[in-house]
Structure formats: structure tokens, C-alpha cells
Amino acid sequence: MKWTDHLKEQGYDLINGPIRSHQLRQLWIKDWNSEPQLYYQDIDHAFTSSVSLSIKQDPTLSLHSTRDDEYAFNIGITFLDQILESIGLGSLKLSMIFNKGKKISIKYEHAESQSIPVGEIANYLSLADFKHPNPVLLRNANRNDVIVITGIVSASQIQMELESNIKVKPEMMTKLNKMASGHLQFTNAKENKIKMTSAGKTIFPVAVQAHRIQFSKGVFRGLKLVTDRDMF
Numbered sequence: 001m002k003w004t005d006h007l008k009e010q011g012y013d014l015i016n017g018p019i020r021s022h023q024l025r026q027l028w029i030k031d032w033n034s035e036p037q038l039y040y041q042d043i044d045h046a047f048t049s050s051v052s053l054s055i056k057q058d059p060t061l062s063l064h065s066t067r068d069d070e071y072a073f074n075i076g077i078t079f080l081d082q083i084l085e086s087i088g089l090g091s092l093k094l095s096m097i098f099n100k101g102k103k104i105s106i107k108y109e110h111a112e113s114q115s116i117p118v119g120e121i122a123n124y125l126s127l128a129d130f131k132h133p134n135p136v137l138l139r140n141a142n143r144n145d146v147i148v149i150t151g152i153v154s155a156s157q158i159q160m161e162l163e164s165n166i167k168v169k170p171e172m173m174t175k176l177n178k179m180a181s182g183h184l185q186f187t188n189a190k191e192n193k194i195k196m197t198s199a200g201k202t203i204f205p206v207a208v209q210a211h212r213i214q215f216s217k218g219v220f221r222g223l224k225l226v227t228d229r230d231m232f
Helices: 003-009 073-086 118-126 135-142 170-180
Strands: 027-029 037-040 067-072 101-109 112-115 146-155 157-164 184-190 193-198 204-216 219-226
Touching (some): 073 157, 135 204
Antiparallel strands (some): 027 037, 101 157, 184 193
């Protein structure tokens, strides 16, 4: 089974956008007509509860060798720009440099997971009260618009290979490496291919597990696993 399929079986979805500030215990807000937004940096900032939340590691979600996702060129270059933006290299705009090509492959290395047992989150919320009187939070909770981050898979390195329809000239490689400022190294794989490898200095989220908090008339009713179709 592919690693990505295993992630989905465990309720994780790959993060496809440039926002990669996800952390365990965060609360996000998401109604059905808008993009998700960070709501509270920590669940304890909104709720108070006698239940302590623990953090677990799942070795079956870890990855200590590469996995390779291959994309059609225009889809891949769009995704690639988003990834570069998320690690602080949005100014590269590779889609403006390479507007035609064949395919793009992306590999993550040294990925590890952290999660909070869903049962602990449910117990926490069952015994919880708001930190302080908060009519806005109550309204959003009763609308089931509040989402809690329960799992994160992070990687320390990313490798990307771009196959273009044009010959990659040495001066272009020099320019790209200068723009990357040591955060990313560009090398020639072939005359029409470039390979990009991150320096491994930054750990960034690759996939996320999240649950929608379900309230009714101010009473916690349960948690519902969120998929990438209605969250990320």
C-alpha cells in the first residue's frame, strides 16, 4: 500500500495549499462557504477542562525513506509554487519561469507523526466550559464551524524534480540558486530536468488530521472526522 493511501485510511489528508502553520491542538473555523482560518492557537485558549491531552507518535505513519508523487506538469507546478511559498520561497515563482513541461515529481523525506487520541479530545470537551463568556464562540460552536487539529505528519526534507520542454541553461541554475539563498539547492538532473532539494533546516507539515466539533444548544455532542473536501 502506498504511504499516501495509508495516510487517508488513518484520516489524514495531504496539505495542498501554501498555508502550513498547522499545529496540534489548534482550533480552526470553517463554514461551508469560506476558506478555513486559524481561530485559536490552542484549544486551552478557548476552553477549560479537567482532562489533560497527551501527544502520541504513530510509527506506521512515519517515513524514513523517500516516497514519490508524480504530477502532470501544470498541476505539479501549481502545487510546487504553493510548497515553495509555505517554506518561505514564494518569490521563486517557478510557474513564471517554466510555463511548459512534461511532469513534476515530489518526494518527502524523514516524515514523522504526532497525534492526540480522539477519545481524549472527546473527554476533554465533554467536561469543558468556555474559558470566559464568549457569545461568538458559542454561535460558531452551535453551527459546527469549529475544527480541532488532532494529528500532524511533518517532514524535514523535500525533493522535487521538474522535467521541462526547454533546455535548462547554466545561467538559469545560477540565478535560481541565488534566489533560493541556501534554503533550496538546484542541480541539473539532465539538460531538460532540474532537481530541487531543501536544506532540511525546517520541519513543515505534510498531512493533517482534523475533527469538526459538534455542539447542540451549547452542549458537546461529538467529533466528526474532516476530509480535504471540506477543510484543507
